[in-house]
Amino acid sequence: MISIEGVSKSFRPTGGGPPNQVLRSVSLDVPRGCLYGLIGPGASGKSILLKMITGLMKPDHGRIVVDGEDVTTASELDLQRLRLKFGMLFQNNALFDHLTVGDNIAFPLRRLTDLPEDEIKKRVDERLAHVALTGFDTRMPAGLSGGQKKRVGVARATITQASIVLYDEPAAGLDPVTSQKIFDLLREEQQASNATVVMVSSDLDRLLTVTDRVGMMYRGELIFDGTTAEAKSSTEPRVKQFVHGLTEGPL
Numbered sequence: 234m235i236s237i238e239g240v241s242k243s244f245r246p247t248g249g250g251p252p253n254q255v256l257r258s259v260s261l262d263v264p265r266g267c268l269y270g271l272i273g274p275g276a277s278g279k280s281i282l283l284k285m286i287t288g289l290m291k292p293d294h295g296r297i298v299v300d301g302e303d304v305t306t307a308s309e310l311d312l313q314r315l316r317l318k319f320g321m322l323f324q325n326n327a328l329f330d331h332l333t334v335g336d337n338i339a340f341p342l343r344r345l346t347d348l349p350e351d352e353i354k355k356r357v358d359e360r361l362a363h364v365a366l367t368g369f370d371t372r373m374p375a376g377l378s379g380g381q382k383k384r385v386g387v388a389r390a391t392i393t394q395a396s397i398v399l400y401d402e403p404a405a406g407l408d409p410v411t412s413q414k415i416f417d418l419l420r421e422e423q424q425a426s427n428a429t430v431v432m433v434s435s436d437l438d439r440l441l442t443v444t445d446r447v448g449m450m451y452r453g454e455l456i457f458d459g460t461t462a463e464a465k466s467s468t469e470p471r472v473k474q475f476v477h478g479l480t481e482g483p484l
């Protein structure tokens with residue numbers, strides 16, 4: 234369960250001028266075992282909210298409680314322990330080019346746990362099988378297609394069996410069929426582990442095929458929170474325009 238309570242954040246421009254308020258008193262509960270899709274136009278605050286859930290960025294006001302622990306006041310030491318709870322696939326969190334596929338996937342386990350190497354290898358092989366890349370462990374990322382790289386990213390994000398998994402644009406740059414396959418894979422992973430997942434994606438047509446609930450951000454505010462069906466039938470003009478990709482409307 235992720236509980237976001239009245240979170241606000243502003244940035245001061247380096248050259249002076251008025252602060253840019255990027256989150257405005259956002260409150261939101263993501264229930265355990267929910268696949269939550271966070272949508273909204275560019276620069277509306279979606280990625281910032283994901284970063285705050287991990288404790289990577291602190292809000293100016295409000296707090297975020299993850300499985301009963303307040304990540305906004307957690308010390309660096311607490312956060313290190315808490316990061317075992319999190320699997321992440323961030324927008325620019327590309328694979329390490331100098332590491333093999335197997336070492337990329339093993340990376341969170343080596344950094345966050347002291348599991349023996351044979352156990353790590355077992356888990357890497359199991360993850361590779363899950364994302365249909367058995368035998369790819371010694372390959373280098375440069376030799377993979379875009380879709381294969383994303384699947385390696387999914388394997389890395391899920392290897393610690395984290396109870397909370399965050400994805401920022403997990404299928405960006407892929408063709409529609411490969412993109413749908415990535416979303417289906419994420420959904421399967423989430424259901425198999427009953428993880429709580431928050432996913433940002435601008436590929437609404439595919440995102441909304443796998444979400445349980447949807448939230449829409451607009452200029453730093455959460456203007457909608459409801460089930461996927463409610464999002465699709467919303468009459469709120471901004472939500473309706475965005476969800477259905479209409480050219481006419483307030484956006």
Ligand SMILES: Nc1ncnc2c1ncn2[C@@H]1O[C@H](COP(=O)(O)OP(=O)(O)OP(=O)(O)O)[C@@H](O)[C@H]1O
Pocket residue numbers: 244255273274275276277278279280281282
């Ligand atoms: N470190 C930072 N310093 C200053 N401003 C920032 C910083 N990070 C983000 N912002 C600003 O916060 C706002 C929200 O950014 P965010 O990345 O959360 O948007 P987003 O909704 O994820 O957008 P997109 O869909 O384009 O990725 C933007 O105006 C951005 O310029």
